[in-house]
Amino acid sequence: MTPARRVILDTDPGIDDALAILLAVASPEVELAAVTVTGGNCPLDQGVRNALGVLETVRSAVPVVPGVALPLIRPPFTAPETHGNSGLGNAQLPPPTTPPAQDHAVDLLVREIMTAREPVTLVAVGPLTNVALAIRRQPQIVERVHQVIVMGGAIDVPGNTTPLAEFNVYVDPHAAHIVLHSGLPLTLLPWDITSQVLLTQAHVDALLTIASPVTRLIADATSFYIDFHREYFGYAGCSINDPIALALVFQPELAHYAEVFVDVEIDSPKSIGKTIADAQGLWKRSPNVRLVTGFDAHAFLELFTARMAALAREHPARS
Ligand code: RIB
Ligand code: CA
Numbered sequence: 001m002t003p004a005r006r007v008i009l010d011t012d013p014g015i016d017d018a019l020a021i022l023l024a025v026a027s028p029e030v031e032l033a034a035v036t037v038t039g040g041n042c043p044l045d046q047g048v049r050n051a052l053g054v055l056e057t058v059r060s061a062v063p064v065v066p067g068v069a070l071p072l073i074r075p076p077f078t079a080p081e082t083h084g085n086s087g088l089g090n091a092q093l094p095p096p097t098t099p100p101a102q103d104h105a106v107d108l109l110v111r112e113i114m115t116a117r118e119p120v121t122l123v124a125v126g127p128l129t130n131v132a133l134a135i136r137r138q139p140q141i142v143e144r145v146h147q148v149i150v151m152g153g154a155i156d157v158p159g160n161t162t163p164l165a166e167f168n169v170y171v172d173p174h175a176a177h178i179v180l181h182s183g184l185p186l187t188l189l190p191w192d193i194t195s196q197v198l199l200t201q202a203h204v205d206a207l208l209t210i211a212s213p214v215t216r217l218i219a220d221a222t223s224f225y226i227d228f229h230r231e232y233f234g235y236a237g238c239s240i241n242d243p244i245a246l247a248l249v250f251q252p253e254l255a256h257y258a259e260v261f262v263d264v265e266i267d268s269p270k271s272i273g274k275t276i277a278d279a280q281g282l283w284k285r286s287p288n289v290r291l292v293t294g295f296d297a298h299a300f301l302e303l304f305t306a307r308m309a310a311l312a313r314e315h316p317a318r319s
Helices: 015-026 044-057 105-115 129-137 167-171 173-180 201-207 213-233 241-250 297-314
Strands: 005-011 030-037 064-066 121-124 147-151 186-189 255-260 262-264 275-277 289-295
Touching: 005 015, 005 105, 005 241, 015 030, 015 044, 015 213, 015 241, 015 297, 030 044, 030 105, 030 241, 044 064, 044 213, 064 105, 105 129, 121 129, 121 241, 129 173, 147 241, 167 173, 173 262, 186 241, 201 213, 201 297, 213 297, 241 297
Parallel strands: 005 030, 005 121, 030 064, 121 147, 147 186, 186 289
Antiparallel strands: 255 289, 262 275
């Protein structure tokens, strides 16, 4: 078996962020070095508590490292209607007993990427504020990092936050601009793809046949998320965006890609946060992302639910 890939997961936990954390812990192909947190779905401090609570549910000692609370320029913008006021829907986790790491996410990102023996993979599934400031803190991370997989943007579909913009990019479009123009080896997983990958109540009910705090967490978090997606998008399930980004670390063959130049609008009040892919090369700019253009949703959902079931069996409910 190929050695595990060392991964930093940058998050705004968030229901689907929590599922990405669980999938990272459940995947032997991933050595989860740290979970870094930024403001986004919920305020930073709540996101840090949520990440700690999720990792304690699976008795993981992976460090949780707080990052930047607010976007670089835009006012803070959270998503309680999507993730609940707690950030984890209806999940009721006990207050975490583990403290967050005495570190800062920007410093952790720079130190890990610059000193790791093997090049590190960064999976960014929240607003890109921490990543943008890490680039400014140490530009050489651009050459040292193995791969940066970003869940964000809406290319050929309406946004999920404005008619044009996807949440992660909308919250901090200036950070997204820095990242897109940095030269990082970017794989971009847009809302176009993730909005089609739906975890349904049937998936959750099957997991609930395993008595475990893991399945309880998944069921309680996604019950809120499924209701939101039904009400706002008419979906028969919830788009679990973030674990898809994590899965691309070790199963890139689940997707199809195109090398494209992608930019982001940062000036127009109406279209700020809109990601634009120049598929025809009209701007004569070199491609800056490997854009996910297709995805095997069925195979991913099989992988995800199987790994969640295995993780739940490792953590049975206490009788
Ligand atoms: O638009 C979906 C993305 O924004 C996901 O990462 C979700 O968790 C929110 O951060
Ligand atoms: Ca997220």
